[in-house]
Amino acid sequence: MSDTHLRFRPVATEPAPVRAALILTSVAFLAVLLFAPLIVVFVEALRDGAIAAVASLANPEAASAIRLTLIVAALAVPLNAVFGISAAWFITKYDFRGKALLITMIDLPFSVSPVVAGLCLVLTFGANTALGGWLVGHGYPVVFALPSIVLASMFVTFPFVARELIPVMIEQGRAEEEAALTLGASGWRIFFTVTLPNIRWALLYGVLLCNARAMGEFGAVAVVSGKIRGQTATMPITIEMLYNEYLSVAAFSLAAVLALLALVTLTLKTLLEWRFADQLAASHHR
Numbered sequence: 001m002s003d004t005h006l007r008f009r010p011v012a013t014e015p016a017p018v019r020a021a022l023i024l025t026s027v028a029f030l031a032v033l034l035f036a037p038l039i040v041v042f043v044e045a046l047r048d049g050a051i052a053a054v055a056s057l058a059n060p061e062a063a064s065a066i067r068l069t070l071i072v073a074a075l076a077v078p079l080n081a082v083f084g085i086s087a088a089w090f091i092t093k094y095d096f097r098g099k100a101l102l103i104t105m106i107d108l109p110f111s112v113s114p115v116v117a118g119l120c121l122v123l124t125f126g127a128n129t130a131l132g133g134w135l136v137g138h139g140y141p142v143v144f145a146l147p148s149i150v151l152a153s154m155f156v157t158f159p160f161v162a163r164e165l166i167p168v169m170i171e172q173g174r175a176e177e178e179a180a181l182t183l184g185a186s187g188w189r190i191f192f193t194v195t196l197p198n199i200r201w202a203l204l205y206g207v208l209l210c211n212a213r214a215m216g217e218f219g220a221v222a223v224v225s226g227k228i229r230g231q232t233a234t235m236p237i238t239i240e241m242l243y244n245e246y247l248s249v250a251a252f253s254l255a256a257v258l259a260l261l262a263l264v265t266l267t268l269k270t271l272l273e274w275r276f277a278d279q280l281a282a283s284h285h286r
Contacts, residue, residue: 151224
């Protein structure tokens with residue numbers, strides 16, 4: 001059989017009606033679960049005009065929620081990036097007992113409810129606990145303050161970077177690092193000149209996913225923040241409060257900002273997927 005025939009051989013052999021039904025089903029699910037809610041958000045946000053939507057965002061509560069969300073993301077994402085790189089390096093470059101258990105523990109936030117995670121933070125750092133009471137007594141409250149929101153966001157997002165880096169670093173192996181070590185390079189020099197250039201696209205991809213989840217997290221943050229207006233209310237929490245108070249334009253305007261941030265993240269994610277796919281293809285070719 002010729003190479004040309006293999007190249008253009010269809011990957012699916014289902015009849016055309018079956019393929020059409022599958023495509024229509026997928027499109028219908030996307031329309032109902034993704035496109036329709038997005039359209040509703042922007043339509044409701046602009047229901048009273050763009051000026052009213054922008055004015056609602058200038059409200060002190062909305063401005064505080066946007067600022068707090070960005071601060072939390074700016075703190076949680078770099079910390080999780082450091083953890084992800086360290087965990088991926090440790091798991092892929094060393095052989096030790098308990099490696100499978102460590103990988104399972106990294107996946108823990110995927111199986112634990114964010115509400116449960118938030119409750120655990122309250123039970124650990126709350127003012128009624130020994131550690132939390134000591135911190136409050138010395139002027140460093142954790143729960144119902146910025147630290148607890150950052151910790152909750154870190155908990156629900158810390159698997160993303162590690163989970164993106166581990167397969168890439170396993171695929172690349174240890175040969176290049178070992179060669180650099182043989183030539184006398186230090187550990188930091190090996191990391192910055194050999195490892196980091198090889199994982200940069202996977203790292204950026206994981207950081208984007210981590211950032212998107214950190215900005216949109218509700219459950220864990222709702223438990224630890226106390227929902228204090230203008231202080232500990234992030235964008236998702238403020239959206240809920242505004243909607244419950246029938247301030248629809250303000251709620252949907254803030255939701256539109258969050259949706260726009262998500263769409264920007266999705267666009268960057270798609271671009272990185274294309275770039276990352278090229279990198280993987282090149283590594284397989286080598």
